[in-house]
Amino acid sequence: MQQKNGARVGRAIALACGTALPAVTAAEEVEVIHWLVTGGESAAIQHVADKVEDLGTTWVELVPPDGGAGARALFTSRIGGGDPPGALFASVGKEAIDLGEQGILRDIRPFVEAEGLIDSVPAFALEIASLESGELYAVPLAFETQNFMWYSIPAFEAAGVEPPTGWGEFLAAAPALQEAGIIPIAVGAQPWQLNILHFSILTAEFGQDGFNALYRDQDPAMAESDAIVESFRILRELSVLADQGNSNRSWNDTLSLVAEGRAGLQVMGSWAGGELAAMGETYGTDWGCAMAGGDTWIVGTTGFMIPDLGQESTGQDDFVRALLDPATQTAFSIDKGSIPSRTDASTEGLSECSLKVAEGMAEGRGLPNPNALLSGDAAGQIGDLLMNFWADTSVTPESAAAQFADIILNDF
């Protein structure tokens, strides 16, 4: 009995030592925090996992049950505990720069440049996660288009007008829609939805140069220009055209108004396309997609932030290679409904709407999601401003534009 116990203790000690020592013989692994869990999303991330395993690294995923907020909490506590994970799923943007400046993230540029992985990624997608001195703190994987206009073909046919290509045209067509008993524009008044609507209008108004001057360079001349006032004027007209039930309506409830032909159109990101198809509606006969005014696609960049592990990690390197592998990117985007961040990746298999975006991106007609250029704080304040402006008709476009400029110019 005594001896048996002794043997057990011995084994326990050996085990403890084994875990304490670096596992030399075992394969490298990479711990990835993400929350891609719904059907299409989880199929999409599986392509990345497969590629990582193909490269000889063990894929370990940490999926918190409560989505983005939980992931961020897990990430923060792992960093705080001195045990950083291999990667964190994120929308690429200012957060990466913030964390990078605090020394938490790994400058990934030397590695990806040496391997020639980012040559065809649009410059803005790298700039939004780079310091001016060049350090790059996040890896872009795919683009989610923000400024799509999803329209109901039967609704516009019933009103006898063509689906619009710009905001002036839409406002001209709105009375005909109303006469036919159709809600001209379906809107869900939640901060992020109004934000998408607003920056779609704004970008249609002042184009690529204006966008960069405003959000990237925070140029006061642009922030106080008439284009901003005009964007709020259009938004005010839309707030009158929208139906009463818009308050706090989720984007998919809103989309179903378009799917049923009760509303003319909705401005929403690329994810709405998959939802319309899932509702059993057919592209081309029931619904169509177009750019919500202007000639530039606004895309959110989805990707991963790569923490600094304090040492070389083949696992992490393999993960980055997998993220920027063209075939993996295409497979990911087909399932996710996005488009690859590498413009030289194949577009075969992407949906018609995604193809329009991919074409535009290859021609350089792409811009980052403005939220990627603003701090979370400023983006939140803009959300509050839009919500208040939308609901309270006593706020004039001029005063809203002034507050808007104030928020942009005071952001750091």
Added chain:
Amino acid sequence: MAITPQATARFVLVPTILLTVVGYYGSILWTIGLSFTPSRILPVSRWAGLDMYERLLSTERWQVAYTNLFVFGGLYIGFCLAAGLLLAIALDQGVKGRSVYQTIFLYPIALSFIVTGLAWRWLLNPTTGLQDYVRSLGFESFSLDLLSSPERAIFTLVIAGVWHSAGLVMVILFAGLQSVDQEIWRAGRVDGIPRHRMYRHVVLPMLWPMVVTCLVLLGMNVVRSYDLVVALTGGGPGFSTDVPAKFIVDHYFERQSVGLASAAATLLLLTVVVLFALVGLLRRRGEAA
């Protein structure tokens, strides 16, 4: 030296006490400390004095949210107590099928605030809910657009909240009414006192501790009225139905504005401490009476 049972008990409690002191009160102190720093995404320890409080108090959204705490809280607690009390008295009269009613009115409390909020949001949505349905029946001028009006949307929160919690008050007060000694009722009848006066002057004062319990339970619902607001109005239209809890969560977790959120949390804590001190006074008054 012999170990007394008391010493053992104390020793066993040490981990719990430590956990409470460090985990709970420690976190409170930490939050208060953060409210004096300009922390954004991660906590920093640079002193910023009252900057965050100044910014907070000049933020229109916070002013609305803080006012709503009292508007919503007052109406919600008031109506819950009134409705719960009336229901309890009705049950106490010995209506037939009492347990059926009891189940019906208690049922909403089994639902989370999220489900309550969603259900009422769908019902009250003018485009797709009740209004649309009634209009489709031919009543074209029927209008029920509480949810879309910034002035009235706060009442939808009260309606949904009362629907949810009145049953709880009913059950607690009904239990209290049941425990009132039949001798007291008999004495009242002998003296020829009408029933409603018996309730007002004799029975209700006896139920005072239970009313205070309801007050505390409902009060806690008001302070943490985050989920109901998120599910029902999302704080809108505009930010007309925002509440402090939602303001704080938004700023902590979505806007990476830790300093500002901590300042708001500290003010909310102060408010709650003051309010609960008042409730404590009420309770003592009840006990003295």
